[in-house]
Amino acid sequence: xxxxxxPSLESSSIVKIKPKYGHFIxxxxxxxxxxxxTLNPATEEVLSQISxxxxxxxxxxxxxxxxxxxxxxxxxxxxxxxKYLYRIARILQERARExxxxxxxxxxxPIRETRDVDIPLVAAHFFYHAxxxxxxxxxxxxxxxxxxxxxGQIIPWNFPLLMLAWKVxxxxxxxxxxxxKPAETTSLxxxxxxxxxxxxELPDGVVNIVTGDGTTGAALVSHPGIxxxxxxxxxxxxxxxxxxxxxxxxxxxxxxGGKGANLVFEDSPIDETVExxxxxxxxxxxxxxxxxxxxxxxxxxxxxxxxxxxNRMEKIRVGNPLDKNTDLGAINSREQLxxxxxxxxxxDAEGAERWSxxxxxxxxxxxxxxxxxxxVTQAHRxxxxxxxxxxxxxxxxxxxxxxxxxxxxxPFGLSAGVWSEKGSRILWATQKLRAGVIWANTFNKFDPTxxxxxxxxxxxxxxxxxxxxxxxxxxGKRS
Amino acid sequence: MTPHKRIEVKKTxxxxxxxxxxxxxxxxxxxxxxxxxxFVANPCLASRKxxxxxxxxxxxxQSGWAKATAYNRGQILYRIAEMLEGRAEQxxxxxxxxxxxxxxxxxxxxxESIDRWVWYAGWSDKLSAIEGAxxxxxxxxxxxxxxxxxxxxxxxxxxxxxxxxxxxxxxVVSGNSVVTLIDxxxxxxxxxxxxxxxxxDLPAGVINILTGSLAELSPWAASHMxxxxxxxxxIAKKNRAALKESGAENLKRFYEGGQSQSPARITAFMxxxxxxxxxxx
Numbered sequence: 001x002x003x004x005x006x007p008s009l010e011s012s013s014i015v016k017i018k019p020k021y022g023h024f025i026x027x028x029x030x031x032x033x034x035x036x037x038t039l040n041p042a043t044e045e046v047l048s049q050i051s052x053x054x055x056x057x058x059x060x061x062x063x064x065x066x067x068x069x070x071x072x073x074x075x076x077x078x079x080x081x082x083k084y085l086y087r088i089a090r091i092l093q094e095r096a097r098e099x100x101x102x103x104x105x106x107x108x109x110p111i112r113e114t115r116d117v118d119i120p121l122v123a124a125h126f127f128y129h130a131x132x133x134x135x136x137x138x139x140x141x142x143x144x145x146x147x148x149x150x151x152g153q154i155i156p157w158n159f160p161l162l163m164l165a166w167k168v169x170x171x172x173x174x175x176x177x178x179x180x181k182p183a184e185t186t187s188l189x190x191x192x193x194x195x196x197x198x199x200x201e202l203p204d205g206v207v208n209i210v211t212g213d214g215t216t217g218a219a220l221v222s223h224p225g226i227x228x229x230x231x232x233x234x235x236x237x238x239x240x241x242x243x244x245x246x247x248x249x250x251x252x253x254x255x256x257g258g259k260g261a262n263l264v265f266e267d268s269p270i271d272e273t274v275e276x277x278x279x280x281x282x283x284x285x286x287x288x289x290x291x292x293x294x295x296x297x298x299x300x301x302x303x304x305x306x307x308x309x310x311n312r313m314e315k316i317r318v319g320n321p322l323d324k325n326t327d328l329g330a331i332n333s334r335e336q337l338x339x340x341x342x343x344x345x346x347x348d349a350e351g352a353e354r355w356s357x358x359x360x361x362x363x364x365x366x367x368x369x370x371x372x373x374x375x376v377t378q379a380h381r382x383x384x385x386x387x388x389x390x391x392x393x394x395x396x397x398x399x400x401x402x403x404x405x406x407x408x409x410x411p412f413g414l415s416a417g418v419w420s421e422k423g424s425r426i427l428w429a430t431q432k433l434r435a436g437v438i439w440a441n442t443f444n445k446f447d448p449t450x451x452x453x454x455x456x457x458x459x460x461x462x463x464x465x466x467x468x469x470x471x472x473x474x475x476g477k478r479s
Numbered sequence: 480m481t482p483h484k485r486i487e488v489k490k491t492x493x494x495x496x497x498x499x500x501x502x503x504x505x506x507x508x509x510x511x512x513x514x515x516x517x518f519v520a521n522p523c524l525a526s527r528k529x530x531x532x533x534x535x536x537x538x539x540x541q542s543g544w545a546k547a548t549a550y551n552r553g554q555i556l557y558r559i560a561e562m563l564e565g566r567a568e569q570x571x572x573x574x575x576x577x578x579x580x581x582x583x584x585x586x587x588x589x590x591e592s593i594d595r596w597v598w599y600a601g602w603s604d605k606l607s608a609i610e611g612a613x614x615x616x617x618x619x620x621x622x623x624x625x626x627x628x629x630x631x632x633x634x635x636x637x638x639x640x641x642x643x644x645x646x647x648x649x650x651v652v653s654g655n656s657v658v659t660l661i662d663x664x665x666x667x668x669x670x671x672x673x674x675x676x677x678x679x680d681l682p683a684g685v686i687n688i689l690t691g692s693l694a695e696l697s698p699w700a701a702s703h704m705x706x707x708x709x710x711x712x713x714i715a716k717k718n719r720a721a722l723k724e725s726g727a728e729n730l731k732r733f734y735e736g737g738q739s740q741s742p743a744r745i746t747a748f749m750x751x752x753x754x755x756x757x758x759x760x
């Protein structure tokens with residue numbers, strides 16, 4: 001007997017997408033010179049036309065942010081800054097469903113995730129940082145720590161509005177003003193956020209949003225009016241930014257790539273572990289820098305675990321992201337789909353064994369079935385390179401130390417997972433894993449109070465918690 | 480018959496790598512003269528191979544040093560202070576001879592350096608309380624953040640013995656291992672100080688000292704893929720950009736703050752690790 005799910009579609013009538021968008025500079029929308037389309041990756045329908053920011057747009061935005069910093073924002077008390085952030089958090093909660101639907105349309109991720117994870121976390125980030133604005137003397141950075149001035153922020157397409165919140169909320173709470181460049185394929189929720197800033201009566205120029213592609217981002221990074229850069233994206237671009245600012249006084253936080261290990265010991269609670277592995281790699285189509293993309297399982301339970309994992313993967317519902325039953329949505333872009341296919345093909349070529357459940361994938365849009373590779377060795381590209389898609393590489397280990405060594409054997413160090421029923425073993429493993437975020441008997445959990453960021457080539461600095469504030473503040477006098 | 484004036488037994492200056500005192504594999508030395516242009520010493524002019532050897536030793540020693548209890552690391556740093564106290568006179572003589580300081584000034588710097596080791600020693604078991612946190616996440620999870628050492632760190636030193644000690648103690652107290660690059664006359668007191676380290680219970684390889692030319696050694700260290708952090712506070716600003724550019728290849732952490740006696744100098748070479756665990760029955 002099989003259970004079929006009737007479609008349960010979230011209505012998209014709640015969002016009104018304009019035919020074209022300008023940049024948000026100095027409190028109002030300014031038409032850009034060149035436009036490019038933004039698509040719904042589930043259908044390839046054009047949702048709107050977005051402005052391609054050029055040097056002159058960046059100049060105007062930085063000028064507006066500089067003026068807002070010197071004339072208004074830096075003169076405002078922390079208490080009043082905080083109230084603006086609280087307002088933004090409340091408006092985001094009020095308009096949460098609208099944001100969730102728009103994010104799903106523009107990004108391709110399931111409505112279940114935008115509704116239950118992305119947007120609630122966005123509001124939480126603003127609410128959390130709002131409370132810091134008048135308490136910065138207690139952030140461990142001495143008395144009267146000071147803002148840098150104008151922060152240039154570049155965010156990725158995998159969690160468009162959430163990454164905006166991770167960047168904008170701490171920057172504003174600490175008294176900086178912002179020029180933000182959303183990802184090329186996912187600008188719509190950032191542009192809707194601009195409306196929230198207007199509704200909150202945030203002073204003009206405190207938040208500026210310039211849409212565009214890599215050239216727009218490069219112009220922002222190299223602009224002399226920026227004192228601080230915050231970037232989330234690939235390790236490759238992160239290194240380029242580090243080089244580009246080497247001769248300047250600009251500070252940078254970089255949240256880069258990962259190849260997260262999910263380390264499963266023989267005594268792990270197996271059904272719970274299977275759920276955790278699924279969440280670790282298939283959450284958000286695997287478009288997650290901290291995804292648990294390498295399953296490293298103790299050899300004596302590998303067969304049973306893989307059998308259960310395959311069984312569970314067969315139940316994953318891939319399809320219309322607006323369907324509330326959907327688990328796995330669309331791949332964000334044609335380029336990303338090509339990259340996932342290329343890396344997966346390298347897995348075949350290098351001798352790993354590919355398995356996917358039967359899936360009816362739509363002809364329209366960008367889709368990739370949940371995929372498992374077994375027989376993966378540490379030298380395989382699919383064990384070393386970030387795929388950023390729903391593809392899991394399985395490796396095995398015999399002794400606990402071998403498991404740790406394999407887990408640590410990449411240039412990255414962003415996340416890891418540990419699965420075991422034994423407390424002392426979990427603490428032993430978490431001590432040995434070289435990663436900035438470790439989930440024990442869970443995976444892919446996020447919270448504004450919890451610092452996030454990577455070791456090694458996964459980046460510089462932390463976002464969230466007290467630690468995240470340090471990225472936006474110059475230390476004050478030693479208290 | 481008049482007795483002969485005793486001929487002093489002079490020290491050969493070598494490098495300090497992995498707890499031993501090898502000569503540079505290159506066979507190169509440079510001459511240190513005093514203020515009157517008289518010969519003082521021929522320290523080793525370390526090569527790129529010496530640097531690689533030092534990094535290998537530092538990497539091998541690092542996990543063991545980090546795993547030592549904070550109490551133990553604190554005691555070993557304190558032991559360095561004890562040993563330096565015993566050698567204070569000799570280090571001060573080196574400072575006077577090679578850097579031209581008056582005996583009084585030199586002795587003062589050594590005294591301050593001893594106290595600096597004591598100050599940093601006390602930090603080893605307090606860093607977690609200052610830099611760590613438990614985070615009240617909105618869900619049934621126990622969540623905490625702890626600071627951990629970065630790994631292998633390089634520091635550059637020239638002219639100031641106290642700054643050399645400050646940078647070194649700050650890097651090592653948290654559990655990093657260190658490759659120190661020393662330029663000029665500072666090599667003379669620094670290599671005497673290496674003898675302090677060799678008798679202070681510090682595991683071999685945790686601190687390695689190379690003498691030579693910063694202009695030569697710094698770019699090699701900056702581009703070395705197994706060095707995680709680099710304290711370039713004493714490098715002239717105009718020379719930092721090139722180092723930072725080549726260090727971007729492994730996203731090396733650069734510290735330029737130069738704060739002395741500061742926890743910020745310690746945490747500059749630490750990472751924060753956040754751990755989540757489910758709560759339930």
